[in-house]
Amino acid sequence: MLHFFKNLKIFAKILSLSTLLLLFVIIVAAYSLNQTVLLSDKLKSLSKEEIAFLGVANEVSTLQLEKNIYIERALRLILKRKFNESASFFDGSEPVVNKHNLQLIKKTTEGVQVGLAEIDKLVVNLLSKQWSAKIEKNIVNIREDFNKLKGEIVEFDAKVQAFFAASNISSELIEGEILQLERQQDTIDEHIISLMAGVERLTLDIIQESEQLESSAVKRTVIFTLVSVLVGTCLAFMIAKNIRVNLNKGISVAQQLSSGNLAVSFVANQQQDEVGQLLRELELMSQHFRKVLSKVTESSMHISQLASTLSNNTSDTAKDTEAQQSGIEQIASSITEMVSSIQEVSKNAHVAAESTQHADQQATEGHDIVSGVTESISTLVTSVENTSEVIKQLAKETANVESILDVIGSIAEQTNLLALNAAIEAARAGEQGKGFAVVADEVRSLALRTHESTQQIQTLIRNLQQQASNSVTKMDEGCTYAAETVQRATKAEASLKNIASAVNTINSMNMQIASAAEEQSSVAELINQSVEDISHKTQLNAERTHQISKESHDLSSLAETLQSAVKQFKTN
Incomplete structure (x- = not known):
């Protein structure tokens, strides 16, 4: 695996390091985003359910209180009539206000039943979601309390309807019924308060669990980040070290070549990265230069001879x-x-x-x-x-x-x-x-x-x-x-x-x-124009012939200088 990594191109090494680090960053970001979304969904669901639950519970409590007030008014009127030895309450001669009270009692009773049905739906909705064992237990307790409350309200409404449906009731029985209805109403109020307190406890438990999830997600994110930084640092150090060692080899060979030593020895290099390719190309270049210098030496001597002959011929051509x-x-x-x-x-x-x-x-x-x-x-x-x-x-x-x-x-x-x-x-x-x-x-x-x-x-x-x-x-x-x-x-x-x-x-x-x-x-x-061009070119040719004659002498001198320069390189 390490040998394969060394043979990679420098660009591939840096790209693989960058890709790996980017992958770590994406994993950490995705995990953090997932935990954040889950936590946000839970909090939104909790907030929505709690607000709806508390709103409906408050509405039920308010309607129940209004119903108690209307019942109390009706009972007070019944007592007043009984004490005055009036006719029966339901003999058809009662005032309109009593009928109005009965209508209000019926209306508030129906409103309470609607609110209880909505609370039942909300509780079922909460149970349908995934929660921890503790929260799910709290939801079950809330449902049990709600069922008890619902049964008490239904029983209370049945007694109220039966009481108002009766006729010719004595004053002592009326007072007893009123006391019993009041005790039942107090019990209902206590259960409503208890139900709302259970909802608040459920809310606190869910918030506490969300905070624990948030803390756990933060810890995991920190751990993933530290691991990513550690792995990235180790890989970066390995890549930098490998590149630096290979570059030092290439610099050493290049320094010897720059000093004129074309006979430098190249250690066998099997690496396939850019530095290995550079060393192999330098070796080929050294071999090529040795061949070229050998040919240049031979050519410079031949040029020196030709330059002398060319100088003589150009003088005749100029005339x-x-x-x-x-x-x-x-x-x-x-x-x-x-x-x-x-x-x-x-x-x-x-x-x-x-x-x-x-x-x-x-x-x-x-x-x-x-x-x-x-x-x-x-x-x-x-x-x-x-x-x-x-x-x-x-x-x-x-x-x-x-x-x-x-x-x-x-x-x-x-x-x-x-x-x-x-x-x-x-x-x-x-x-x-x-x-x-x-x-x-x-x-x-x-x-x-x-x-x-x-x-x-x-x-x-x-x-x-x-x-x-x-x-x-x-x-x-x-x-x-x-x-x-x-x-x-x-x-x-x-x-x-x-x-x-x-x-x-x-x-x-x-x-x-x-x-x-x-x-x-x-x-x-x-x-x-052609004759003028010919004349101009002839004049130029004459000037160039004189120039060629002069440069032939210079070429002979340069050939000698070139021979001296070639001798400075070591080819053996």
């Missing part, structure tokens, strides 16, 4: 490069002049292309304007034709109006005749027809004005018909002129379209010329 650079500069000057000429041609072609493009744009705009005028004139012709139709329709309608006016004139003439006849009849009637004569005159006057207005309207309608006829004639002439204008505009549009096509062809040719000139300029520019 040839300088001659080549002079010829390339002359070529670059000629190409620059050619590029300038081509750019001038391209510039002129662009100017011509822009001019033809502007002319094409103007022709296109003229074509669009003529098209718009043609469309406007066509729209105008359509509008004038529509207006002519409307005016013609208006002339027809005015003819209809004239016929209607003829009818109105005829009606006005008939109205005038009727008014004249009415005036004649009114004159025959004498004094009785004076009012009717006035109305007849007004009607005749209205008929005359209607006739005059009708004639005026007829005159206006004839003038309107004449003007409408003239308008239709003029609009027909306008339509003819507009149609001729549309034809001419169409011809102008076709001419502008031909002009635009010709200008577009010229523009296309100019663009082709400009494009060809630009391509020639681009090619010449590329050639010029």
Whole structure:
């Protein structure tokens, strides 16, 4: 087990330690939480049951006390009547207050029975839960006391009902019954007090048991915590010691390697953790370095020889490069002049292309304007034709109006005749027809004005018909002129379209010329750029050749220095 633990990775060791400690913490926390929840549930259950129990018990005690008061009032009235030698209490002639007392006694009795049933349920509920032997015994004692109390209350209620159901009872018997009922009531009160005291004792016992459980849970939690801390400390010490010993081995080997001792001996290490892997990798690195240093020694000697040869060759190359650079500069000057000429041609072609493009744009705009005028004139012709139709329709309608006016004139003439006849009849009637004569005159006057207005309207309608006829004639002439204008505009549009096509062809040719000139300029520019690059690179090559020659001497010196440095390492 210990060997397996040593072979674990450092991360796995630390992770296993952390996991184990976390597991201990979770166990302790879960146990504490479980005990706390159990204790809280018990206390909540106790508080709820106790409050309910005490509430119901107090209610039963209160109702029982009220019932005793009502019974005492009824008995006092019975005694008073007996002493006054009145009729029997239940002969039907008693006052209303006695009936009211009996109703109150019955109501409180029913309330007490309901409270006793609730107490019985609470006791059964307490017995259904798990408790210790002591608490369960207290609950059983409470149930026994409750059963006795319940029997006494039932017996007391039965005696009260029997007493009030009897008739013609002597005063001595009444007094005896009253004393007996009072003793039973005192016994019931004592048992209620005893029952409530038992509930309080039960509560104290449960609280004491809960405190014991809490104390036991705290002790167990402390023990678990101490054990977890002890185990975690031991594991942490073991892991730290194992890591420290292995790291010291790795540090010792690394110090020897850093001092140049590549022949250091590595002790066989079988550990599979990171430190063991590091030692094995250091051993492989040492072996690799020994091989590399051997090759470096051989290579440095060969480099020294090659550096001398390279220095001689680069001197000759530098001379040839300088001659080549002079010829390339002359070529670059000629190409620059050619590029300038081509750019001038391209510039002129662009100017011509822009001019033809502007002319094409103007022709296109003229074509669009003529098209718009043609469309406007066509729209105008359509509008004038529509207006002519409307005016013609208006002339027809005015003819209809004239016929209607003829009818109105005829009606006005008939109205005038009727008014004249009415005036004649009114004159025959004498004094009785004076009012009717006035109305007849007004009607005749209205008929005359209607006739005059009708004639005026007829005159206006004839003038309107004449003007409408003239308008239709003029609009027909306008339509003819507009149609001729549309034809001419169409011809102008076709001419502008031909002009635009010709200008577009010229523009296309100019663009082709400009494009060809630009391509020639681009090619010449590329050639010029390439020649310049070649010239620049040739110059750089010349400089680099001189630099290589210089560095060849430096390389020879470095090879000698490298040989001296390699000799410092121990490889045997």
